[in-house]
Each structure stands twice: as C-alpha cells, then as structure tokens.
Amino acid sequence: RFATLARQPDDPLLRIIGQHAADPRADKIDLGVGVFRDEEGRTPVMTAVKKAEAILLETQSSKSYLGPEGDIGFVRALGDLVIGDTVARDRIVGLQTPGGTGALRLTAELLARSGVARIWIGSPSWANHAPLFRQAGVEPALIPCYDVNSQRFDLDGFLAGMDGAAAGDAVLLHGCCHNPIGIDPDAAGWSAIADRIAADGLIPVVDLAYQGLGDGFAIDALGARTILKTVPEALLAYSCDKNFGLYRERTGALFAVSPDAETGTIVLSNLLALARANWSMPPDHGAAIVRIILGDEALAREWREELETMRQRLASLRAMLAAAGTIGTVDLAAVAGGKGMFATLPLTPTQVQWLRDAHAIYMAGSGRINIAGFNTAAVARFHAALHDMAAQ
Numbered sequence: 422r423f424a425t426l427a428r429q430p431d432d433p434l435l436r437i438i439g440q441h442a443a444d445p446r447a448d449k450i451d452l453g454v455g456v457f458r459d460e461e462g463r464t465p466v467m468t469a470v471k472k473a474e475a476i477l478l479e480t481q482s483s484k485s486y487l488g489p490e491g492d493i494g495f496v497r498a499l500g501d502l503v504i505g506d507t508v509a510r511d512r513i514v515g516l517q518t519p520g521g522t523g524a525l526r527l528t529a530e531l532l533a534r535s536g537v538a539r540i541w542i543g544s545p546s547w548a549n550h551a552p553l554f555r556q557a558g559v560e561p562a563l564i565p566c567y568d569v570n571s572q573r574f575d576l577d578g579f580l581a582g583m584d585g586a587a588a589g590d591a592v593l594l595h596g597c598c599h600n601p602i603g604i605d606p607d608a609a610g611w612s613a614i615a616d617r618i619a620a621d622g623l624i625p626v627v628d629l630a631y632q633g634l635g636d637g638f639a640i641d642a643l644g645a646r647t648i649l650k651t652v653p654e655a656l657l658a659y660s661c662d663k664n665f666g667l668y669r670e671r672t673g674a675l676f677a678v679s680p681d682a683e684t685g686t687i688v689l690s691n692l693l694a695l696a697r698a699n700w701s702m703p704p705d706h707g708a709a710i711v712r713i714i715l716g717d718e719a720l721a722r723e724w725r726e727e728l729e730t731m732r733q734r735l736a737s738l739r740a741m742l743a744a745a746g747t748i749g750t751v752d753l754a755a756v757a758g759g760k761g762m763f764a765t766l767p768l769t770p771t772q773v774q775w776l777r778d779a780h781a782i783y784m785a786g787s788g789r790i791n792i793a794g795f796n797t798a799a800v801a802r803f804h805a806a807l808h809d810m811a812a813q
C-alpha cells in the first residue's frame with residue numbers, strides 16, 4: 422500500500438535551517454525558525470523554568486499516568502491567569518494538550534464532530550493552520566486581509582470577507598502577535614470582530630501562542646477576552662511554548678466556552694474522548710513546570726520579569742530595524758508598529774534568495790523574519806544588505 426503514497430514536499434522552513442547550519446560564513450544571520458533568541462543568539466531555558474524543574478525533581482514521587490485531561494492544576498492556574506473572570510467559571514472547560522498545535526488539532530476535531538464544515542482564516546496565517554484544519558475535515562476559507570506592502574491589518578477587508586460565512590462556521594483569530602505579519606487588531610477592531618461573530622452566529626477559535634511578547638502579558642489577552650465575553654460559544658487554543666520557552670516540551674491547553682455548564686460538561690466529554698484517541702494523554706513535564714511557577718509567587722514574579730525582558734528585547738530590535746526608514750522598496754518603519762516575534766517584509770522570493778546568497782541572511786521565502794534572530798550588529802548588517810540590494 423505504501424507505494425500508493427505521493428511524496429510530500431519538504432517543510433521549506435526546515436530546509437532553510439539546514440542550509441543555514443551548513444553555511445560556513447561566520448556572520449550569517451538566521452531569521453527563519455520561530456524561536457526566541459537572546460543577543461548572543463541562544464534560546465535559553467528560562468531561570469524560573471530551571472528552578473521549577475529543580476523543585477519537580479525533588480518532589481515528584483510518581484510518573485504514573487494522569488489522564489487525557491493532563492495536569493488539572495496546570496489547566497486551572499492557566500485558565501485563571503488568561504481568562505480570569507471574563508466568563509462565568511461554570512461556562513469554561515479546559516484540558517492540557519501537546520502544545521498549541523495539539524489544542525488546535527482538538528479544536529478542529531471538535532468542530533468537525535459538531536458539524537462545522539468551514540473555518541474562516543485571515544490570510545496569510547501560520548503555515549500550519551490551513552493543513553491542520555483541512556486534515557481534520559474542516560475546510561479552511563481564506564480571507565486576504567493583510568497588506569504586506571504597507572504591513573497593515575485590513576479590518577474592513579476581514580469583516581467584508583466574513584460576509585461569505587454562514588451561521589455555524591468557525592473563524593480563526595490570532596490572539597496577539599500575529600504570525601507571520603506581527604500586526605494585530607486594535608481594541609476597537611477586536612470589538613467590531615467580536616460583535617460581528619456574535620451577530621452572525623459564528624464560532625470563534627482564538628489561537629493565543631505569544632502572550633506576553635506583544636504589549637505586555639495582561640494587554641495581550643484583551644483581544645481574546647473581548648471575543649470570549651461577547652459570544653455564547655468559543656474555543657481558546659493556548660501555547661506556553663513561547664512565553665515559558667518550553668518549545669520541545671509541547672505545553673499547551675484548550676479551553677472551551679459554552680452557553681451553560683451542562684453543555685460544557687458534554688463538550689469536555691467529547692474533548693477527552695478525542696484526546697484519548699489522538700495521544701491518550703499529553704506529556705507532563707512542561708505542564709508540571711508551568712503549574713509550579715504559577716503556584717509560587719516568587720517564581721511567578723521571576724518568570725514575568727524574564728518574559729518582560731524578552732518582550733522588551735523584541736520591541737527594541739523593532740525600533741532599531743525601523744529607524745532606517747525605507748531602504749530601496751522596503752519600508753522598515755512599519756516594523757515598529759508590529760508586535761511579537763514576526764514581521765513580513767515586502768521582498769520577492771528572488772530578493773530573499775539574493776540576501777541568502779550575497780549576505781548569508783536567511784529568512785522564509787515569504788519574506789517573514791524572526792525579529793529575535795537579530796542583535797545590534799545583525800541589524801546594522803541587515804540595513805547594509807538592503808542598501809546593497811537597492812544598489813543592484
């Protein structure tokens with residue numbers, strides 16, 4: 422049977438990682454893969470995480486199975502932190518998932534089970550969104566709503582695109598720090614989107630994977646909260662992999678808001694059954710770390726401070742990049758208005774390739790750059806490379 426399979430294309434971003442690793446040029450710059458980096462280019466384990474791991478090593482007395490819901494203490498603490506009392510507690514159910522991706526996968530399967538055939542997604546979006554929903558039987562419908570040239574979110578375009586949606590369709594929203602554009606709706610935009618979703622009877626799916634890396638931890642949840650408090654039914658897919666630096670530990674959660682508590686218990690029973698059939702139970706380590714941090718005032722403070730330092734590093738790199746204004750056809754000033762790890766520059770694939778060949782600057786073919794891949798020297802080199810490109 423295997424002979425019937427068609428070969429799948431390599432992940433283009435993984436290919437870039439390989440090419441970057443093989444490049445012997447000492448001053449090469451990696452703006453490809455989406456992980457946070459410090460000024461030295463490292464992706465360190467956060468100090469609060471190290472301390473929580475030490476506590477876990479001392480205190481964990483068993484590695485026996487938990488259950489498909491994962492670490493309930495983690496889910497509660499995270500739900501309190503992110504959703505708080507935005508929605509009545511008895512309308513919310515949640516479970517731990519393998520990363521934000523696991524949460525999105527369960528979302529997709531729950532939607533499919535609920536008879537939802539379509540999910541509307543602003544385009545461009547994270548490259549995994551469309552295939553993930555499609556594979557679970559929910560067809561993605563793309564709404565072009567980001568203008569790469571001006572690097573603006575086109576709210577009117579997004580709302581107009583939703584004209585095509587029928588009641589019961591789902592809509593995907595990036596909670597903050599849009600990947601790959603870096604531009605989020607403002608407060609008025611979130612309200613308009615929430616009202617529209619409620620009026621049209623759509624089901625919002627909020628993907629919150631970068632809380633704390635945009636305007637600040639509390640502010641970054643405001644869009645998600647605006648949506649959750651406006652609608653009867655919603656899903657919130659959460660990732661701790663960026664804001665706790667846990668990436669490979671695959672730490673996330675899915676929260677579902679239902680019209681009432683009784684519906685919530687039915688939703689949870691479906692989510693648990695789907696989790697059981699997918700991965701049976703999520704990996705424990707990352708969730709245990711987050712639970713320990715959130716349950717310890719001093720550790721929680723330390724984590725928030727480290728996260729804030731990361732956020733400020735991204736903001737100051739954006740300012741440095743933007744200070745050059747427009748170089749050739751590339752408006753870098755717009756980068757200052759973005760949030761989080763990503764921006765997408767108006768570069769053609771040929772220009773992206775040229776920057777790689779001539780200057781050892783690696784980025785996704787779409788022109789997406791990871792802001793955290795820069796340091797002070799790399800920003801100067803990048804500006805010089807763009808000037809060189811403009812002079813060609």
Ligand code: PMP
Pocket residue numbers: 455519520521522523547595600628630660661662663668671672673
């Ligand atoms: N949503 C978005 C927008 C992302 O960028 C990512 C990670 N790149 C995820 C979800 C998934 O996060 P995780 O690694 O926790 O699965």
